[in-house]
Amino acid sequence: MLLDIQARVKQVLRATIRSLWSIDPPDVILNQTPKIELGELASPVSFELARQIKKPPRIIAGELIARAGKIDGVEKMEVAGAGYINVFLDRAAAIRGSRLGAFATEAGKVIVEHTNINPNKAAHIGHLRNAAIGDTFVRILQATGRKVEVQNYIDNTGVQVADVIVGLQQVQKKTLDDVRRLIGDPSVKFDYYCWDVYAGVTPFYESHDPKHALRAQTLKEIEEGGNDTARMAETVSMTIARCHLRTMDRIHVHYHLLPRESDILHLKFWDYAFRQLREREAIFLETEGKNRGCWVMRLEAEGYDEDKIIVRSNGTVTYVGKDIAYQLWKLGLLDQDFKYDLFDEKQNVWVTTSSDGRPDHPAFGRGETVYNVIDVRQSYLQNVVRQGLIGLGYEEQARRSIHFSYEVVTLSPACAEQLGIAISPEERKRPHIEVSGRKGQGVKADDLLDTLESEARTEVQQRNPEFTPAETAETAHQIAVGALRYFLLKFTRTAIIAFDFKEALNFDGETGPYLQYATVRGNNIVNKLREVQPDFDFGRVHQLLDNPKFAVFLNEANDIWELLYMTLRLDEIAQQVIMTLEPATLAKYAFTLAQRFSLFYHRYRIISEEDPERRLFYLLVVDLVRETLTKALDLMGIQVPRRM
Incomplete structure (x- = not known):
C-alpha cells in the first residue's frame, strides 16, 4: 500500500534527523514530483532543517540519505535541485504491496447527516448535490474502514412545513381527509402537488397575511400536537419523506436513520437543552426591541439578529434551538434516546418516534465525529449551533461537529x-x-x-x-446517474454549479460517461481475449507479479509505470478527501486516470502483442486500471454498464 511506504519514509527520515542532530524533527512532507523520471515523491524537509542546523539544504539532504539506509519499498533516494530529497519507489514491490494493504481502522462511529430536505415538496437539483456529496463522503469513509451512520434529518415542524399546511388549509381549502384522499390517488404525485401549493403561499401571505400570523399559529399547533393541523403536518411530511427516499434511491443514495424534529420536542430533548443553556447563561431573555420576549443566543459574530433567536416570543422553538438539542444527541451528550420504528423495510431505513417503537432497533447516535452536510448559506446558523455547544461547555465535541458546506446549484x-x-x-x-x-x-x-x-x-x-x-x-x-453524480462532484464544493445536460452527458471530456466508457473499454479488452482464447488461464496474468520480468517491464516504460502509479494513489486520494472535505479531488483523480488509460490502450497492442510475457504484462496493466477505475466510480456512487 502506497500510504504504508510514505509512512515508512517519513518515519525513517524523522528517526535519522534525531540520530544526526539530536533535535525534534519537523513535519516531514512528501509531495508528488512534477515528472516520474524524478522519482515519485519529494520532500523539502532539508529546507526546514537548514534554519536550525545552519547548513545548506543540499548538504543536509545528502547526509540524511547517506544515514537513512535501505527503506522497504524504496529503490533509492537522491538529492535534487537546491536540496530536495527525491524518493524513487521499488516499482514491482509497490505494485505487489498494493495487493495486500488495508487501512488502519480508526476507533469510534462517524455520523454523517446529509440530504435533509424540508418535507414540504418534491426534491430539487440542489438537494441532489447535497446527497451526492454526502453519499460519496460516506462511501469513502466506509472504504477506509470507518463505522459510519447515515442520518437524514426530517424537519417536520419547521416553517416550510407550516407554510405548505397554510397553503392546503387556507388557499386550497383542504381538510385532513381531503389530503389523505390526494395521497391515495395514484394519478397524483403528492410531492409535486405540494410543490405548487408551497409556491402559492407567498402571494397569499402578501395579499392576506403580510405579518404571517397564520404561519405563527400553524407552527404553534404543529408543536403542540393533538390537533388536525398537527395531524395534517405529520401526514404530509412523512408522505413526502417517502417520496424523497424514492428519488434518492434512483441515484443510489440510502440512509440508516431519519431523525424527526417533532420527536426532539415531544421527547423533551429540547427542554433539557434549554435548561442547560439558561443555567450556563449561553442564552438570555430579550426585554426590549423587536426581539422582546425571545430567548437569544449570546453571540458577537456578525449576522442577522433573528438568526440568534432560539425561542420565539410565542414559545415556539426555532430551527437553531432544535438543532442544538439534535447535535447534543448525535454526540452522545444527552441522557436520553429516541424510540425507533422501521420506516422502509426494503431499504432498511429506521425513523425516530415518540411512541413505543420497536425494541429490536440498531444502536443509533453517540458519534465520535459528526459531519453536517449543509449548504454554505447556512454557515452562520451552523456557527450559532456550534456556539450553543461551546456555551454548554462542550468545546471538544463542538470541534468534532463539522459543517461540511457546499455552494448552490443553478441551471x-x-x-x-x-x-x-x-x-x-x-x-x-x-x-x-x-x-x-x-x-x-x-x-x-x-x-x-x-x-x-x-x-x-x-x-x-x-x-x-x-x-x-x-x-x-x-x-x-x-x-444518467453517472453523468449527474460526476457533474455534481467534479466542481470544488465552493463553486456555484450551472447544470447543463449537453455537458453532463458528453461521452468525451470530463464527464461521468467518459469514465464509464474507459472502464467498459478495459472490461471489453478482457472479454475479447476470452473470446479469442476461450481456454486462456487468466490466473497467469497475476502470477506475473512474482516474475522477474515484471520489474524489467515496469522499469523500461515510464509511461506505463506512471499509469500504474496512479492506480496506487487511490487510497491516498481517499484520505485527502477525508482531510480536506473535497470530493472533487476524487473526481479529478478518476478523470486523469481514465485519460492516461486511454493513451495506453491506443499506444500499445495488447491482445495482438506477440511476446507472450509482454502480453501478460499489458493485460495486467489493463486489469489493475479497470479495477481501480471501478473502485473510484463506486466511491462516487457510479455503476459501470456492461456495454456502452
Missing part, C-alpha cells in the same frame, strides 16, 4: 429552457439561472433524472441497436 440558460422554464432575453445572456422553490422556479429532481435518462436512452439505442428494451433502460439509467 445553464439552455438547461432551463429545455426543462420548460421561461427565461427572458436578458437571462439568456447570463452564465446561470438561479432557482427558487418558494417562487416555484426550480427543477424537480425526478424531472431532471427523467430527462437525463431519456437523453441517455437515445444515445444507447443509437450505439447498441441490438439491446433489448430492458438492457437499454438499465444502461441508460446507469449512464
Whole structure:
C-alpha cells in the first residue's frame, strides 16, 4: 500500500534527523514530483532543517540519505535541485504491496447527516448535490474502514412545513381527509402537488397575511400536537419523506436513520437543552426591541439578529434551538434516546418516534465525529449551533461537529429552457439561472433524472441497436446517474454549479460517461481475449507479479509505470478527501486516470502483442486500471454498464 511506504519514509527520515542532530524533527512532507523520471515523491524537509542546523539544504539532504539506509519499498533516494530529497519507489514491490494493504481502522462511529430536505415538496437539483456529496463522503469513509451512520434529518415542524399546511388549509381549502384522499390517488404525485401549493403561499401571505400570523399559529399547533393541523403536518411530511427516499434511491443514495424534529420536542430533548443553556447563561431573555420576549443566543459574530433567536416570543422553538438539542444527541451528550420504528423495510431505513417503537432497533447516535452536510448559506446558523455547544461547555465535541458546506446549484440558460422554464432575453445572456422553490422556479429532481435518462436512452439505442428494451433502460439509467453524480462532484464544493445536460452527458471530456466508457473499454479488452482464447488461464496474468520480468517491464516504460502509479494513489486520494472535505479531488483523480488509460490502450497492442510475457504484462496493466477505475466510480456512487 502506497500510504504504508510514505509512512515508512517519513518515519525513517524523522528517526535519522534525531540520530544526526539530536533535535525534534519537523513535519516531514512528501509531495508528488512534477515528472516520474524524478522519482515519485519529494520532500523539502532539508529546507526546514537548514534554519536550525545552519547548513545548506543540499548538504543536509545528502547526509540524511547517506544515514537513512535501505527503506522497504524504496529503490533509492537522491538529492535534487537546491536540496530536495527525491524518493524513487521499488516499482514491482509497490505494485505487489498494493495487493495486500488495508487501512488502519480508526476507533469510534462517524455520523454523517446529509440530504435533509424540508418535507414540504418534491426534491430539487440542489438537494441532489447535497446527497451526492454526502453519499460519496460516506462511501469513502466506509472504504477506509470507518463505522459510519447515515442520518437524514426530517424537519417536520419547521416553517416550510407550516407554510405548505397554510397553503392546503387556507388557499386550497383542504381538510385532513381531503389530503389523505390526494395521497391515495395514484394519478397524483403528492410531492409535486405540494410543490405548487408551497409556491402559492407567498402571494397569499402578501395579499392576506403580510405579518404571517397564520404561519405563527400553524407552527404553534404543529408543536403542540393533538390537533388536525398537527395531524395534517405529520401526514404530509412523512408522505413526502417517502417520496424523497424514492428519488434518492434512483441515484443510489440510502440512509440508516431519519431523525424527526417533532420527536426532539415531544421527547423533551429540547427542554433539557434549554435548561442547560439558561443555567450556563449561553442564552438570555430579550426585554426590549423587536426581539422582546425571545430567548437569544449570546453571540458577537456578525449576522442577522433573528438568526440568534432560539425561542420565539410565542414559545415556539426555532430551527437553531432544535438543532442544538439534535447535535447534543448525535454526540452522545444527552441522557436520553429516541424510540425507533422501521420506516422502509426494503431499504432498511429506521425513523425516530415518540411512541413505543420497536425494541429490536440498531444502536443509533453517540458519534465520535459528526459531519453536517449543509449548504454554505447556512454557515452562520451552523456557527450559532456550534456556539450553543461551546456555551454548554462542550468545546471538544463542538470541534468534532463539522459543517461540511457546499455552494448552490443553478441551471445553464439552455438547461432551463429545455426543462420548460421561461427565461427572458436578458437571462439568456447570463452564465446561470438561479432557482427558487418558494417562487416555484426550480427543477424537480425526478424531472431532471427523467430527462437525463431519456437523453441517455437515445444515445444507447443509437450505439447498441441490438439491446433489448430492458438492457437499454438499465444502461441508460446507469449512464444518467453517472453523468449527474460526476457533474455534481467534479466542481470544488465552493463553486456555484450551472447544470447543463449537453455537458453532463458528453461521452468525451470530463464527464461521468467518459469514465464509464474507459472502464467498459478495459472490461471489453478482457472479454475479447476470452473470446479469442476461450481456454486462456487468466490466473497467469497475476502470477506475473512474482516474475522477474515484471520489474524489467515496469522499469523500461515510464509511461506505463506512471499509469500504474496512479492506480496506487487511490487510497491516498481517499484520505485527502477525508482531510480536506473535497470530493472533487476524487473526481479529478478518476478523470486523469481514465485519460492516461486511454493513451495506453491506443499506444500499445495488447491482445495482438506477440511476446507472450509482454502480453501478460499489458493485460495486467489493463486489469489493475479497470479495477481501480471501478473502485473510484463506486466511491462516487457510479455503476459501470456492461456495454456502452
